[in-house]
Amino acid sequence: MKITHVEVHRIDVPAADPPFRWRRGLAGSPPVGDGAVLHIGTDEGAEGVALLARPGAAVTLRDLVDRVFRDELMGADPFQREWLWHRMWELDRIHELPLPTLGLIDTALWDLAGRVTDQPVWQLLGGFRDAIPAYASTSTFDTTEEFLDVADQCLALGYRGIKLHAWGDARRDAALCLALRRHVGPDVPLMYDGSAGFDLPDAIFLGKALAEADYLWYEEPMREFSVSAYRQLAERVDVPLLVAETSDGAHMNSADFIRAGAATFGVRASTTLRGGVTGAMRTAHLADAFRVRAEVHGSDIPNHHLCMAISNTTYYESLVTATTVVRERHVDDQGLVHAPTGPGIALPLDYGYGAELRAFVEQPR
Structure with a gap:
């Protein structure tokens, strides 16, 4: 099995209702933001996803996928999570990856493995x-x-x-x-x-x-x-x-x-x-x-x-x-x-997914 595509789907992350705040000096809850879902697919149809829900996620993640991650992942074995985890740390040495993105590929690959084996990741x-x-x-x-x-x-x-x-x-x-x-x-x-x-x-x-x-x-x-x-x-x-x-x-x-x-x-x-x-x-x-x-x-x-x-x-x-x-x-x-019971990790369904992505989340292939 080989990775054949790495995609980023933009989603709307809804604002907290009511808004909330943290201690002085820190920003509170953001307004509606552009979150992102990382989607990794393979030549055998196995797929995995991971959510990045932070403000600015879509722009940040799309840039990293286009500039760094896609070339690294294409053709790789998605079950070699250990090797790919080490590769992310190698890439971080030059690219200084934002901390929330450093494990995103790993999370998507664990989701893929759970879907393939029909088991929750835990x-x-x-x-x-x-x-x-x-x-x-x-x-x-x-x-x-x-x-x-x-x-x-x-x-x-x-x-x-x-x-x-x-x-x-x-x-x-x-x-x-x-x-x-x-x-x-x-x-x-x-x-x-x-x-x-x-x-x-x-x-x-x-x-x-x-x-x-x-x-x-x-x-x-x-x-x-x-x-x-x-x-x-x-x-x-x-x-x-x-x-x-x-x-x-x-x-x-x-x-x-x-x-x-x-x-x-x-x-x-x-x-x-x-x-x-x-x-x-x-x-x-x-x-x-x-x-x-x-x-x-x-x-x-x-x-x-x-x-x-x-x-x-x-x-x-x-x-x-x-x-x-x-x-x-x-x-x-x-x-x-x-404990969760569905295969893989799954995604929350209370976000503004597009219809195609929502169908993928509700019915993993």
């Missing part, structure tokens, strides 16, 4: 579980009262924990974290994500408050350029650290965080930011060797599969962006997410 990866608890991962709301009300709604809907994305002000965020712990009591798992908003002194201040409130993990308080800064943070706070979400290098970079003693809870694993399915599984196995967690990042469908395949992950991350909470469709009333 089973191809070995399969560890068929259900996992979900936590509610908030966007940023205006007031402490809104955060507390959202937490009440999430717990009533069955979510098993709450993760805060707050304002990016160390003092104000610390007060919110303490208030949430008092509000929900001692038994609800709580997490905090700093979205890289702090320097080391503020990260230490906030980390001490999180330790006092017994938070399960403290995620990405600083930009992940300095492993040394994270090592110093780990030495000064007792709350466990979850790190290496957006830093380049997939498992290679994650190894440095773990070796430095900075990943005291664990590292992030995701198809989008850690080199596709292959990179995410490398990261998980690395973390397991050091007996730390590889927490799956994000709510998209490839990461849904990862949650079922990785032994050392704890939760599915379910984004909650409105003050009136609606439980994500994958999460049941017990707060559980169940």
